[in-house]
Structures are given as C-alpha cells and as structure tokens.
Amino acid sequence: MKVIGHLINGALTHNDDSGAGFRLQDVTNPSTNEVLGKVSLASKATVEEAIAAAETAYPAWRNTPTAKRVRIMYRLRDLLEQNADKICELITLEHGKVLNDAMGELQRGIENIEYVCSAPEMLKGEHSKNVGPAIDSWSEFQPLGVCAGITPFNFPAMVPLWMWPMAIACGNTFILKPSERTPSSALFIAELGIEAGIPAGVLNVVNGDKEAVDTILTDKRIQAVSFVGSTPIAEYVYTTGTAHGKRVQAFGGAKNHAIVMPDADLDNAVAALMGAAYGSCGERCMAISVAVAVGNDTADTLVEKLKEQIATLKVGDGMDNQNDMGPLVTSAHLEKVQGLIATGVEEGAKLVIDGRNLRTPGLEQGNYLGACLFDHVKPEMIIHSSEIFGPVLCIMRVETMQEAMDIIDRHEYGNGTCLFTRDGEAARYFSDNIKVGMVGINVPLPVPVAHHSFGGWKRSLFGDLHAYGPDSVRFYTKRKTITQRWPASGVREGAQFSFPSNG
Structure with missing residues (x-):
C-alpha cells in the first residue's frame, strides 16, 4: 500500500x-x-x-x-x-x-x-x-x-x-x-x-x-x-x-451571509447562491451559508426558486464532471453536519429540503449528503452561530437591510459577505459600513484575485x-x-549633542 x-x-x-x-x-x-x-x-x-x-x-x-x-x-x-x-x-x-x-x-x-x-x-x-x-x-x-x-x-x-x-x-x-x-x-x-x-x-x-x-x-x-x-x-x-x-x-472560520434585497434579480441571485452554498459540498471558508431575505415576499420567492434548483442538483463521485457536488471529506465530518441539521430542526427552523434522504446507488459507503435548505432561521440558533461546513443553506427573514446588516455585524465571524441588489446607493452603503473583511456586490464568493490580499475581520x-x-x-x-554619510576627507567636526534634525 x-x-x-x-x-x-x-x-x-x-x-x-x-x-x-x-x-x-x-x-x-x-x-x-x-x-x-x-x-x-x-x-x-x-x-x-x-x-x-x-x-x-x-x-x-x-x-x-x-x-x-x-x-x-x-x-x-x-x-x-x-x-x-x-x-x-x-x-x-x-x-x-x-x-x-x-x-x-x-x-x-x-x-x-x-x-x-x-x-x-x-x-x-x-x-x-x-x-x-x-x-x-x-x-x-x-x-x-x-x-x-x-x-x-x-x-x-x-x-x-x-x-x-x-x-x-x-x-x-x-x-x-x-x-x-x-x-x-x-x-x-x-x-x-x-x-x-x-x-x-x-x-x-x-x-x-x-x-x-x-x-x-x-x-x-x-x-x-x-x-x-x-x-x-x-x-x-x-x-x-x-x-x-x-x-x-x-x-x-466563517459564517458568510448574503443579503437579498426586494429589487434583486432573483433568478441570478438564486443561481449564484446555489454555487456559493453547495459548491464543494459547502466545504469552503467563503461559502455562503446564510441568505438574509429583506421582506417576506422576497423570502417566499427565494425559497421556491431555490427548491426548484436544488431538485436539479447532481450529487455523486467527484471524478465525474457531470456531477455538481461530491461527498464530504470524512465520515466523521458527515456525522457532525448531520448532527447540526438535527439540532436546527430541534431549535424550530423549518427544514424545507432534507439532504439526509439522499441515495447514491453504488456509492452507499461514501460520505454523501444532499443539499439542505432551512427557512425561518433565527440569529440565536446554533445553525446560525456555528460554521456548519457542509451543504446547508439557512434562510433568515428581516424587514430592512439595516436589520440584516446588524445580524451580520453581531456575528463573531467576519470573513465574507455579499449583497444582491440593483440599487447603487444601497450597495455603496453596504460595502462601506458592513463589518466584514471581503465584500461582494452581486458576487457571492468575493475571494480577491492574486494581486489583492485575502482576509477576514473579527474572529x-x-x-x-x-x-x-x-x-x-x-x-x-x-x-x-x-542612513549613510561619508564626511569629506580632512574635515574635522565637533560633537553634536542635540537630537539630529534638518531644522
């Protein structure tokens, strides 16, 4: 071996x-x-x-x-x-x-x-x-x-x-x-x-x-x-x-939030969230694991569109490029993520899509977990405070962008975040004031390119x-x-006791 x-x-x-x-x-x-x-x-x-x-x-x-x-x-x-x-x-x-x-x-x-x-x-x-x-x-x-x-x-x-x-x-x-x-x-x-x-x-x-x-x-x-x-x-x-x-x-670690505004292009936002939440089975420190919808209408539409897209996800062996998502890295980590999902249900969040029901014929011994979607997640819930590091997206509902920003700012992590909107004023205010190290505007994974630097805030x-x-x-x-000086040859200088300056 x-x-x-x-x-x-x-x-x-x-x-x-x-x-x-x-x-x-x-x-x-x-x-x-x-x-x-x-x-x-x-x-x-x-x-x-x-x-x-x-x-x-x-x-x-x-x-x-x-x-x-x-x-x-x-x-x-x-x-x-x-x-x-x-x-x-x-x-x-x-x-x-x-x-x-x-x-x-x-x-x-x-x-x-x-x-x-x-x-x-x-x-x-x-x-x-x-x-x-x-x-x-x-x-x-x-x-x-x-x-x-x-x-x-x-x-x-x-x-x-x-x-x-x-x-x-x-x-x-x-x-x-x-x-x-x-x-x-x-x-x-x-x-x-x-x-x-x-x-x-x-x-x-x-x-x-x-x-x-x-x-x-x-x-x-x-x-x-x-x-x-x-x-x-x-x-x-x-x-x-x-x-x-x-x-x-x-x-x-990280707990990266996306704020979805009522004026956002929801089809594009959903497509972006799918990749950001479920790509690499959620095992990314820049993964979007929380979508904060501003307004119940926004949240309802967002959840329905996510359900439609999740139904099309292909989960299987990573060696097959036809798949969208592979397994979690170890069986121990799979058990940890499953435990956090169970905790979310116990805390009262609504598990809209339960990826624990996934079946992978021929790969039953693998560490597979389907995409999970929670709705009505509250700030005090463990599934919001913890970094799950798995294919779990939480939907939170708020009335204003400021309320959403307050949730993000209060969280112990400050790695990445993004805002989905068509409003330039809102985007400018968000990017200027949010207490997070890497910010995207309609960009769900704002990982800086090589000639910038990568890093979050807070913990x-x-x-x-x-x-x-x-x-x-x-x-x-x-x-x-x-600092270097070469005195002129033959010139004698006296001692200087005051601090050197150009005055």
Whole structure:
C-alpha cells in the first residue's frame, strides 16, 4: 500500500519508519471510503530535521538574486499547467470535490504564482538622497529566515500556493505542513518545485498532526507561521506562535451571509447562491451559508426558486464532471453536519429540503449528503452561530437591510459577505459600513484575485496581515532602513549633542 512521506532537504523520505514512534494514518477516498494509502505522521525529530535543513539552506538562498529565484517560479507555473490533470485527480480522490472545482482551485494557485513572479518589483526599496547634509537614506526588504505554513484539507493545492511561493521568492526557506487528510497534491506540487529548480532545503514538506504543529509553533528557529483552518485552532496557533516570538497570521472560520434585497434579480441571485452554498459540498471558508431575505415576499420567492434548483442538483463521485457536488471529506465530518441539521430542526427552523434522504446507488459507503435548505432561521440558533461546513443553506427573514446588516455585524465571524441588489446607493452603503473583511456586490464568493490580499475581520483572522497579494510581501519580509554619510576627507567636526534634525 502506498505510504505518503515527507520531503526533506530535497528528497522524499518516510524518515520515521525505523523508529518505535512510527505512526501511520489512513488516507481515504470520501466517495467510497476506500483506503487509498497511508500518510506518515512526522515525529518531533522529523520536523526538527526539516527545520535544520531549511536553516542550513537559508544563507545561500537569502543571497540568491531575486531574479534567479523568480525564474524558478516561472518554471513552476509551467510545470503546474503541464501536470494539472494529475494534480486535480489527487485533489478529488482525497477531498471529494468535483474535478472541475479542483481545476478552479489549481488555477487560483497558478494565478498566485504569476503574481509572485513580480517579486523583483515588489522587493524594491526606497531611496532618498541628501536627507541631511551629505546624508543618504534608503530602505530595503529583507527575508525573515525559516518560515512555515499549516494548511487545511479543503484547498490542498491552492492554500499552500498562497504561502510558500511568495515566502521563498522573498528569500526565506520554508516548512509546509499540509492536512493529513489530503496530503498528496501538496507533496506532488512541492516535488514539482524541486524539479523547477528550488535548491535542497529551501522547501520542505512534513506530513503530520498536532505533534508536528506544536513543534513548528515552539521551535525558535522558525520566524513566521501562516495557518488556515478552524477558529479554535487558529486562535491556538496564534497565541502559541506569538508566545514563542513568531510572526503569525492565522485564518479561522466563517459564517458568510448574503443579503437579498426586494429589487434583486432573483433568478441570478438564486443561481449564484446555489454555487456559493453547495459548491464543494459547502466545504469552503467563503461559502455562503446564510441568505438574509429583506421582506417576506422576497423570502417566499427565494425559497421556491431555490427548491426548484436544488431538485436539479447532481450529487455523486467527484471524478465525474457531470456531477455538481461530491461527498464530504470524512465520515466523521458527515456525522457532525448531520448532527447540526438535527439540532436546527430541534431549535424550530423549518427544514424545507432534507439532504439526509439522499441515495447514491453504488456509492452507499461514501460520505454523501444532499443539499439542505432551512427557512425561518433565527440569529440565536446554533445553525446560525456555528460554521456548519457542509451543504446547508439557512434562510433568515428581516424587514430592512439595516436589520440584516446588524445580524451580520453581531456575528463573531467576519470573513465574507455579499449583497444582491440593483440599487447603487444601497450597495455603496453596504460595502462601506458592513463589518466584514471581503465584500461582494452581486458576487457571492468575493475571494480577491492574486494581486489583492485575502482576509477576514473579527474572529476570522488572528494577526494583522492578510494572505497573498501585497500583504504577503510584508508578512514574509522585514523592513530595514539605512542612513549613510561619508564626511569629506580632512574635515574635522565637533560633537553634536542635540537630537539630529534638518531644522
């Protein structure tokens, strides 16, 4: 059976396989729950070996010209495109999302690589001549050293590509710890990075669980950590990492609301909501899981149109592009989502469409759940306060847009939101005043493109800097400012005791 190991110092290794502490975990196909292979869970010693390799590689890599580092990124982009079908197959086999969805994920990752290729421009410093008598001053951006990324199961290709390409283009070395549920695509992409020319030790991958995470968070050789996952773990990563002197950005959970105004184009809004709520089986931190309808007439029409569209959804194996939605990632997660659905019913929400009744002939052992639709959801209900992370859309009913905005602003999460309307004044007011980090107007998944930055507000983000885009350059570098003066030869100067100024 295939064993998925680690990539350390430029070579694939299982590393722990001779030790008493060797641990393996099954990697399964969520469409069938068939075991695809086993992933090696790194021990503390294995992670420390990867950190040592990165630390050893750092001095030479730091001093490698930026243009040379970026040429590797160009080659990597080409290799990703050439191997796209294989990468997407690995994603779908381990995660379950439909192949077309996996291809969209990979394309977003490639777009990030293309942005990274502009690193020589972004790393240019600033220079000022004669800031004082014969004094010049300039600033430059220097790498931090060894950095690390801890990434989630739901975007096993895209999220790592948010992190390590920019980190190493800026001159850092990197340790990637992918999700142990979906390890293969991240490891294969890292191998392509080595093929593209990344030197040994500059990029390392360690698969593992909490033991690996805690080693990353506490080892003093690691200078910065980027994390994407649930809010409780994000908070743990942030508090632990910063307590050990690291720069940390930790992206947590979400509960993304869409407000549907009475003047909205409801047919287009429903089409958008279908993809945003049920795409990738709802396992997206930017998924729309709550639609807040302004007015009962709007809500009634919205629910009827959603019912019609849900009836046409095709749910099945993600390897078949004819399907709209695949399975949930694990049987444990399926049980969790089913439990939250039951809680919603107990709380008094109306379950208009019950996806628990879905039948998938030939795939009965898979983690399948059909699209679910709740109506008359109240703010205090658990299905509204919790991130369900499944194919569940909740409808809430309010009288005004301001009431809808108040519901969104009171929620602990502030990742993404959108407004469906034809009213420009309402759209401007909403986008200017809503307390959420990423806002769409008639755009249900307002994920920024590669040359902007991704990040939410409130308990959706711990740390000050967002992912990829301009913020990633700031996260993976530190500014140094140099002030220089060369006194004229033979000129003697007296001591100056007042604070220096140009006055």
